[in-house]
Amino acid sequence: MAYFRDAQEADLVIGxxxxxFPRMDPLMREAVGQKKMVxxxxxxxxxxxAEIDFRQFPVEVRFGTNPEGTIAMTxxxxxxxxxxxxxxxxxxxxxxxxxxxxxxxxxxxxxxPLFYLAPAIYPFFLESIGRKDLIxxxxxxxLHGEIRSEDTMTRIVSVLAFLAGYSLGFLKKHLAPKxxxxxxxxxxxxxxxxxxxxxxxx
Amino acid sequence: xxxxGKARQQEWETVWKTLSGMRALFAGDPEExxxxxxxxxxQQFILEQFRKADAGKPAVWYNIGYGPPLIYALGxxxxxxxxxxxxxxxxxxxxxxxxxxxxxxxxxxxxxxCCSADKAGIGAVVKGxxxxxxxxxxxxxxxxxxxxxxQAMAELRNRVPVFPxxxxxxxxxxxxxxxxGQLGEMIPFLEQNTGRKxxxxxxxxxxxxxxxxxxxxxxxxxxxxxxPTRQPSKLCAFTMVLVIALLGSPWGENIARGxxxxxxxxxxxxxxxxxxxxxxxxxxxxxWWDIQLYDWMEAELGLVIPMDVFGFYASEGxxxxxxxxxxxxxxxxxxxxxxxxxRQFRINIKRYIDDFMHLHxxxxxxxxxxxxxxACKHAWGGIxxxxxxxxxxxxxxxxxxxxxxxxxxxxxxxxxxxLRRFVNEIVIPQKxxxxxxx
Numbered sequence: 001m002a003y004f005r006d007a008q009e010a011d012l013v014i015g016x017x018x019x020x021f022p023r024m025d026p027l028m029r030e031a032v033g034q035k036k037m038v039x040x041x042x043x044x045x046x047x048x049x050a051e052i053d054f055r056q057f058p059v060e061v062r063f064g065t066n067p068e069g070t071i072a073m074t075x076x077x078x079x080x081x082x083x084x085x086x087x088x089x090x091x092x093x094x095x096x097x098x099x100x101x102x103x104x105x106x107x108x109x110x111x112x113p114l115f116y117l118a119p120a121i122y123p124f125f126l127e128s129i130g131r132k133d134l135i136x137x138x139x140x141x142x143l144h145g146e147i148r149s150e151d152t153m154t155r156i157v158s159v160l161a162f163l164a165g166y167s168l169g170f171l172k173k174h175l176a177p178k179x180x181x182x183x184x185x186x187x188x189x190x191x192x193x194x195x196x197x198x199x200x201x202x
Numbered sequence: 203x204x205x206x207g208k209a210r211q212q213e214w215e216t217v218w219k220t221l222s223g224m225r226a227l228f229a230g231d232p233e234e235x236x237x238x239x240x241x242x243x244x245q246q247f248i249l250e251q252f253r254k255a256d257a258g259k260p261a262v263w264y265n266i267g268y269g270p271p272l273i274y275a276l277g278x279x280x281x282x283x284x285x286x287x288x289x290x291x292x293x294x295x296x297x298x299x300x301x302x303x304x305x306x307x308x309x310x311x312x313x314x315x316c317c318s319a320d321k322a323g324i325g326a327v328v329k330g331x332x333x334x335x336x337x338x339x340x341x342x343x344x345x346x347x348x349x350x351x352x353q354a355m356a357e358l359r360n361r362v363p364v365f366p367x368x369x370x371x372x373x374x375x376x377x378x379x380x381x382x383g384q385l386g387e388m389i390p391f392l393e394q395n396t397g398r399k400x401x402x403x404x405x406x407x408x409x410x411x412x413x414x415x416x417x418x419x420x421x422x423x424x425x426x427x428x429x430p431t432r433q434p435s436k437l438c439a440f441t442m443v444l445v446i447a448l449l450g451s452p453w454g455e456n457i458a459r460g461x462x463x464x465x466x467x468x469x470x471x472x473x474x475x476x477x478x479x480x481x482x483x484x485x486x487x488x489x490w491w492d493i494q495l496y497d498w499m500e501a502e503l504g505l506v507i508p509m510d511v512f513g514f515y516a517s518e519g520x521x522x523x524x525x526x527x528x529x530x531x532x533x534x535x536x537x538x539x540x541x542x543x544x545r546q547f548r549i550n551i552k553r554y555i556d557d558f559m560h561l562h563x564x565x566x567x568x569x570x571x572x573x574x575x576x577a578c579k580h581a582w583g584g585i586x587x588x589x590x591x592x593x594x595x596x597x598x599x600x601x602x603x604x605x606x607x608x609x610x611x612x613x614x615x616x617x618x619x620x621l622r623r624f625v626n627e628i629v630i631p632q633k634x635x636x637x638x639x640x
Binding site: 108109145 | 473
């Protein structure tokens with residue numbers, strides 16, 4: 001394996017992806033269910049220490065810091081790269097100890113949807129920084145089992161969101177290959193924010 | 203997240219959301235039959251509790267040590283173990299909620315020296331997290347804290363009838379008959395307060411379910427005794443949850459079968475995801491405030507826990523369902539001689555030490571880890587004799603103080619330091635010396 005030559009390359013690729021998170025706020029915040037927490041990432045071979053701070057608005061991403069974080073995830077940079085691509089689903093990765101977790105289960109589970117979301121965005125990010133070579137071929141396994149929602153509106157909106165995502169993907173593939181997806185998600189986030197009463201933001 | 207379409211207290215909603223998230227997450231890994239069956243059946247149990255509570259069915263509260271079989275046999279009665287929220291918040295919820303419940307109990311004046319499982323349970327009562335009881339039952343085993351917890355429940359609901367079972371500190375047939383006699387006296391008490399008639403045919407079915415569950419658990423232990431033990435160490439302690447909340451129910455049987463089949467599949471054709479270096483009998487309470495610690499132990503230290511006190515389900519035979527007397531005798535024996543902790547702590551320290559030696563041999567362990575839950579005074583009271591026995595047998599033993607539900611007593615870092623030092627500086631060198639490698 002060894003997708004990254006050194007820490008600098010891991011920082012440019014994985015770190016670069018993490019740096020887009022504030023732009024995608026409040027989508028990122030929605031993904032973690034408004035939890036006030038700090039997700040610490042401890043990657044090895046090559047090393048990368050990062051923390052995503054969901055306690056403030058917009059989320060802040062810091063690198064090379066030492067604090068423990070509210071929850072933490074330890075993995076090799078290669079496994080984390082596979083996780084972001086969706087090649088390594090997070091459930092088996094935890095069970096097989098390729099990823100070690102730390103912290104309250106409720107907070108960890110709140111952070112998990114980030115890794116359902118990431119495989120839809122990370123490949124486009126890699127493409128945008130000229131690292132299409134890191135988009136690994138192969139089947140994308142199922143990331144999770146069925147998530148049942150008792151709420152009818154959630155089910156309807158999920159279908160609509162799927163259609164919106166499909167349209168975006170179709171546009172990028174057939175009409176606008178240079179479409180900046182992070183910018184699109186940023187706009188979606190801004191829309192979400194504008195529709196949310198000020199007191200309920202973050 | 204609502205449960206059965208209704209908003210619930212924050213602690214319950216957190217548990218429900220986390221549990222639903224875990225189920226969705228791990229369903230992506232069908233190889234994890236044990237974990238998935240466990241989560242699925244715990245979820246079914248909780249749902250049933252809410253269904254019954256919403257329908258206004260009677261609820262019976264009980265403490266650790268008392269099992270639910272008689273309550274299951276009454277039919278549509280809610281069984282509510284006092285420590286339910288302690289376990290749920292820590293294992294599949296937010297640890298901060300467990301600690302808040304512990305603090306709520308202490309703030310309400312209940313003793314800080316009680317077990318945190320009971321303190322968090324009392325906190326849950328103080329916060330109104332359980333359906334109101336029609337009666338309270340309990341038993342004075344496995345520890346002093348149970349007596350205090352029973353008293354606390356009785357005080358907090360002082361108009362609710364209570365029925366305490368007295369389990370003496372002896373290990374003979376007369377003792378079991380005495381306890382069985384009390385269970386017999388408890389039946390009219392339960393009938394009167396729940397308004398349900400005891401159906402002896404249903405109780406027989408419950409006992410047959412228990413017998414099948416027991417056989418699955420014994421098989422499960424056999425598969426886990428094989429080296430390498432590929433089923434995760436973190437699943438080891440769940441016998442305790444099963445015995446307290448689910449014994450006699452189809453969910454309990456499903457969990458036992460799922461764990462046994464999972465352990466068998468992994469033993470027969472599983473993959474080694476880490477290099478097993480050291481096998482330890484974890485001889486006290488599990489680290490439930492951060493269950494991911496077990497993954498770290500396996501991945502970083504190669505330290506495996508094939509069995510612990512909470513997981514050990516002693517083999518004392520099946521319940522004979524031929525007569526009412528034999529059923530009650532079987533239930534009494536199960537309650538005090540098979541249930542984790544009740545078995546080891548009810549009588550003198552000899553059984554505690556003998557069981558450890560048995561597990562050490564049967565599970566091919568290299569060492570023991572006495573994770574000294576601070577409220578387990580029964581275990582701490584015998585620590586000198588336990589250490590002496592291990593020394594005599596040449597078994598390395600790590601002893602430390604911590605609290606199974608309260609992360610503020612010993613931190614994860616401190617615990618990791620202890621475990622790393624013990625494994626790398628004591629157990630592995632001893633193993634190497636024995637193998638003649640050094």
